Amino acid sequence: MxxxxxxxxxxxxxxxxxxxxxxxxxxxxxxxxxxxxxxxxxxxxxxxxxxxxxxxxxxxxxxxxxxxxxxxxxxxxxxxxxxxxxxLLDRSFDYLRMNPLVERATPILQELRRTTQERVDLSLFDGTSVIYAVRLQSKRETFFATLVGRRMPTFGSSGGRAMLAALPAAEAEAILEQSDRRRMTPKTVTDLPGLRAKIAEAQRDGFALSLEEALLGEVVLAAAVLDAQRRPVAAIHVAGSLSEWDVEAFRRRIGPLAMEAARALSQAAPEGLTPR
CATH class of the missing domain: 1.10.10.10 (Winged helix-like DNA-binding domain superfamily/Winged helix DNA-binding domain)
Structure with a gap:
């Protein structure tokens, strides 16, 4: 069944x-x-x-x-x-306090938030979607961007694409084909050739960049967290406002910091967290 x-x-x-x-x-x-x-x-x-x-x-x-x-x-x-x-909030609390990855991520995310002064999130990989488990806020937010438990489509999330880039090509392609690729904004990339190019870019750079694809006016950069088997289990996101950041400046400043944080968490990531 x-x-x-x-x-x-x-x-x-x-x-x-x-x-x-x-x-x-x-x-x-x-x-x-x-x-x-x-x-x-x-x-x-x-x-x-x-x-x-x-x-x-x-x-x-x-x-x-x-x-x-x-x-x-x-x-x-x-x-x-x-x-x-x-x-239901009790059960969410139970999940978060019993998830070793969330516990180990928290001090790393807090330090990244202090360094960047931007919103920092941790998302967990769940096949065709990612789910936000930690959200550390910046000075400007929309309501939904403050809530843990929110799901986003893997194909349209910077963290999702960073994790797809860490998968074997056939697995990443299967997830793209199974996804309901509806636009979240007019700038969401939904076509398979475009998404493959985004994944290839993330493989080249070590992080994925999303420009106004989930929220207009927002740029988000994410790096994948890997388990001991080098499988993606989570991603660290940093989100900024295009009213304050030039895209290339954001890439140069935030990219190395996000990758360093993801590497630190990958070294501590327990096995057995990759979704089936």
């Missing part, structure tokens, strides 16, 4: 049907449905988003509410709809 990509955009993974609990899968689908909409969902909308009938969606939603993983919007008991509950 293969799991679908779902809202997480993670690569499909083969599972043993004999051990797979569909009731748990349905509960996870209910939670993941909120990734499609930045607003509360009614019970009917939740059922439609998950492909469940209303009765099944009601039972799952009630159970998740009782456990604190769903809440009524605004904290009320009326009909404003459902939103993710605070208990």
């Amino acid at each position: 293969k799991l679908s990509k779902g809202n997480s955009e993670a690569a499909p993974r083969t599972v043993d049907d004999r051990l797979f609990l569909q009731s748990v899968e349905r509960a996870m689908r209910a939670l993941e449905a909120f990734g499609q909409q930045a607003r509360p969902l009614s019970l009917a909308e939740l059922a439609a988003a998950t492909g469940m009938d209303r009765s099944a969606a009601q039972r799952i939603a009630h159970t998740l509410q009782a456990l604190g993983y769903l809440e009524r919007a605004g904290g009320g008991t009326g009909g404003q709809g459902l939103v993710p509950g605070k208990r």
Whole structure:
């Protein structure tokens, strides 16, 4: 059996049907449905988003509410709809505090932030997407750029391309072909020849550079973090504003610093963190 990509955009993974609990899968689908909409969902909308009938969606939603993983919007008991509950933050905390790479990265990222005075992020590789696990802010931010847990498509992220550049060519090509290559801004590179050229550039330079591809007015440079098997597991990003930086000056100043930080973390990166 293969799991679908779902809202997480993670690569499909083969599972043993004999051990797979569909009731748990349905509960996870209910939670993941909120990734499609930045607003509360009614019970009917939740059922439609998950492909469940209303009765099944009601039972799952009630159970998740009782456990604190769903809440009524605004904290009320009326009909404003459902939103993710605070208990989900507990599980995010558990993941971050138990991830050895995140723990080892934190002092390295803090030093890089002090040196560059720009936003510094750590993203984790998850197939066709990357997910931000640490975000250290600069003096200017948009709301979404402050949040850990945000997913970005690997093809359109500087960190994602840095990690693709560290993969065998056939693996990188497979990820590009499996990706939903929609534009995030008018400047997002989405065509396969253009993306291959970006990956080749990252292989040549040792880092990937993204110019206004995820956020207009922003330049982002990233270097890949490798495990003991020389496989990419994460990337360190540094983001600057084009109102303050010339692109070539940003490349010359930030490139060596990001690569040095990524090398330091690669030496400390534990094995077994590469996604399947």
